[in-house]
Amino acid sequence: MAAHLLGAEGLGLEYPTRVVFESVTLGLEEGDRIGIVGRNGDGKSSLLGMLSGQIEPNAGRVTRRSGVRFGVLDQRDDLDADETVGRSIVGDGPEHEWARDARIRDVIGGLASDIPWEAKIGELSGGQRRRVALAALLVSDWDLIALDEPTNHLDVEGVAWLAEHLKRRWAKNAGGLLVITHDRWFLDEVCTETWEVHDGIVEPFEGGYASYVLQRVERDRMAAATEAKRQNLMRKELAWLRRGAPARTSKPKFRIDAANQLIEDVPPVRNPIELQRLAVARLGKDVVDIEDVSVSFGDHEVLRDITWRLAPGERTGILGANGAGKSTLLGLICGTLQPATGRVKVGKTVRVGVLDQQFSQLDEIKGDRVREVLARTKTTFTIDGKDHTPAQLLERLGFAREHLSARVDDLSGGQKRRLQLLLLLLSEPNLIALDEPTNDVDSQMLTAMEDLLDSWPGTLIVVSHDRYLLERVTDQQYAILDGRLRHVPGGVDEYLRLRQEQASTPTDRPDLATTSTEPEDASGLSGAERRAAQKEISAIERRLEKVSDSIEAVHRRLAEHDQSDYEGLQHHTDELREMEAEVAQLEERWLQLSESVD
Template sequence: MNLLSAENISKNYADRWLFRDLSFGLQQGQRTALVGVNGSGKTTLLRVLAGLEPPDTGLVSVRNGMRMGFLPQQPTFDNNLTVQQSIFAGENATLAAVRDYERLMLKGDAADPTELQHALQHMDALNAWDYEAQVRQILGQLGIHDLEQRVGSLSGGQQKRVALARLLIEEPEIIILDEPTNHLDLDTIEWLENRLASPTLTLLMVTHDRYFLDRVANEIVELDRGQVHRYQGNYAYFVEKKAEREQMEAVEVEKARNLLRKELEWMRRQPQARGTKQKARIEAFYDTQEKAKGRGPQQQVELSVKSTRQGNKVLEAKHLNKRFGEKTVLQDFSHVFRKQERLGIVGPNGTGKTTLLNILTQRLQPDSGEVEAGQTTVFGYYTQQELQYSDDQRVIDVVKEVAEVVEMADGSTLTASQLLQHFLFPPAQQYTLVGKLSGGEKRRLQLLRVLIKNPNFLILDEPTNDLDIVTLNILEDFLLNFAGCLVLVSHDRYFMDRLVEQLLVLEPGGRVRLFPGNYTDYRQFLKDQQAAEAAASAAKAAKSAATAPAAAAPAANKARRASFAEKKEYEQLEAAIAQLEDEKKQLVEQLNNGSGNHQQLAEWAARLQQLDADLDAKGERWLELAELID
């Protein structure tokens, strides 16, 4: 049974039908990825299904009692609220208990003891402690630590994280996500993958991240020309079956066009007879005419602009240092960029990836050190910032600001209008206001503005955000053949793996490490390193355990007996363990009574944790000695 159903829904936007008479259903445990070219209406369809926009026709229904959570591409908040108020805004009873408890914890000693005791009892009654621990884990993984900060002071990426945290904490039965991986670092994306891959989760998402799609979704739905096509399988299966479908459709269209030419001649003769056969043929003519209007092989973006010839010296960074207040972003970074070098930059959010790019392009000055660019180096810098335009600007005006004629890789020249057609902006759309474009179409236009400068040093800062998968594949192919130097920052692991040969790994504290290989190589290196450290630690422990009894053994063939000192230690341990058990019992009673203030509760909890650790250690030692004495 469907938890979410849409029956014959239609939506018109800017005098264009995005979809008509579309039906769709989402069942329990179904994790569906919605894909399609930019401008096909994916975001609009999500908003209609989430109940945020009404359909022009048709009906959307949600099963009774089902709660729905929606993550938009660009969340909106009340800027006057704190992060805590924004995250814990749900009506869930357990969530309300956690919200009250967290509010009192932030007050510290100023919290009312009676109110705090009531909050603790409420948490106990709802068994909310595990839930509170999950909340803490979600906030920590998403890098949300300052709950008293105003939402209005956060960047767009930070607000997206707050919105994602709120959705995961509320635990709705139906989750709808629009580009959930945007603004997340690679470690966080991998954590989110594991969290969303639950077999009981019901999920509908739009994502361009092909690894994320493969590991989370169990179905792919394509929105193409207002219709949906379902594919049960992974991304590779979708690509194969989509190509087969388009080929079959192209053959059918071509057949219909050939038949239409013959039937058109017959229709023009205007047959006088109106028998049953003639009427059937006339009806068949109109059916053929409708089929012949279909689209043949799908047109794709063409990326083939010329790059400026590059000299021997490309770019050199010498001993760069940069700080923001107490935070060190770069510490003594040096690197010589070479021809056709392909570098990826990775690191947790906030380590300074964009700052490094801005220093390399001399948009930002370092505190010390220098950047020297070669005389023939021409930068093309695709930034995370949204396309800048005026409300009265049209698509073609944005391109003409940079160049009216562009030289292509094969030596030919194209006008701005012709180039826009290569980027799938037909003549009618070229005179559309930029504000009416979808988010992905704006990013595609922004990419065009960068490439028409014919750069030979291309810097792409999160280029995959909001681009559709088809455009990403074409962009990858273009970059694989790009003859200049490429520097790439992206959370899209598939994109990184195909394009980069080395990584600059930014670490907290401003250190930058050069790693030879792509992102998957780097992740495997980290796993191997962790496994080696764990193995070395285990071997060391095993060696200590093996040598200690051997050194004390009087003979190889005689049983090991406890010494006088060990017997004395055994007796003392029994008394010490009993004393610790009594202390632990008293502390548990005090915590359950809630009789202390905030500071005392914190001290008791810390002491209880220490007691558990001491009891574990002494218990293990007591068992070792008991075996010798027995």
């Protein structure tokens, strides 16, 4: 039986303007990896603050097992601005002591390898400082770790490293994790349970994000017809999870049969043929042609020899490490940046819309009220054949009616992002460039954004560290590696593999650094890897058949057993649980392998 780490009983929290929690009771045991989700402002960080002791509840109490070491990363760090990066992470100890610790070396390599060791904390950018704070936490020993938005300022590679680190940090039934993040891929990869914070309560769900979506849809469907609007959106999200996302269905406790039954009448999230037809009608055949383009800043060559033809209706994600040149590439496409060599040709009918990280589109209207901004916008937006007014569209994006009277400059980051996206769509561009669109956005807003983009006919370019978003709204990915643009048919997994090979194969020729001795197929596997995977699949199928027969035999013995023989019944029940656990593990592995060889 798992040991108790932390518990909360009857927690209440209120501020002068509202009640955040009324009476929350929950517990966390050894082996729990819990993701906390919910809308911005519903109390996720407040819950974490109460559980970690940083916020005193108005009612109830939090108990912690004696001796539990609890490490916390909240959204503000307590690093000393005059301290060096090295001392902030590893302290005053001599180098030979911490350098021989494999975990410390791994944390530094994963989070801080590109940050000068002797730099002062006060000299760092916000993103660098955040990574130093996370590294300083992870190098220490903890029984329980709480992380508030740890993936902020991490690129795709950094998010993948953090997920792998947290999966390996403790044994399966040891340690505990609480994490708030809007990164749905990360939730699926790391978490075994999801807590949804809403309406003053905390509602638990088994599994990561995919399992949570399924259970939410089941609950909403059974609850009442009034939930139909949100249910339809979640059903569409589930259709994506089941059909489109690589390995998404391989997560523990994700009930495949129930998911299939639930979405059997749900169409694919996008109709690519219809969107392509509409995009050609709006754009013509020429969108953007980039020919032999290089871009330098001073002596630093950011992009070199880029040739890329953007076609009408393409939905492309751009991958690359921080500083690789992703925003520079967007600048070329949008015309805000001119190349040092080569040329960029933009089609005559192209109208570019940009969603940037700085909310620059809102600068001119920051003193206006949201209602006034909407009143000046007469355009309607069509979704699934129905026209929506700007106010209806904003509400669909999760914007509360009471905020329509607020001035734009007084809106929160998430509210500004909603308004920014609305104005972008209403400007009727036929090429949209999204530069880190998930900043300041909760999971409900992300789902609504994805839903809107599903029916948008045009060319879409997305730069984002949010792996889930990239896989969800784009149909192909390109990566910037050593200043060159490379198509990655295997998506994020292939990009991460190329980056790993790049790190282990120093060369001035990126094309040579990624050459394999054996050809790979579209799945990214070599011939030998594919054969090995297929062999393992066959072995698992044989074992599943054998264990299933054994389970049936135990069920028969249970039905025939003397019901007053409690010890005998318990023996059969324990035997059954062990076999069912083995089946769950085998099915999970089978699904992972099947996805990899598709």
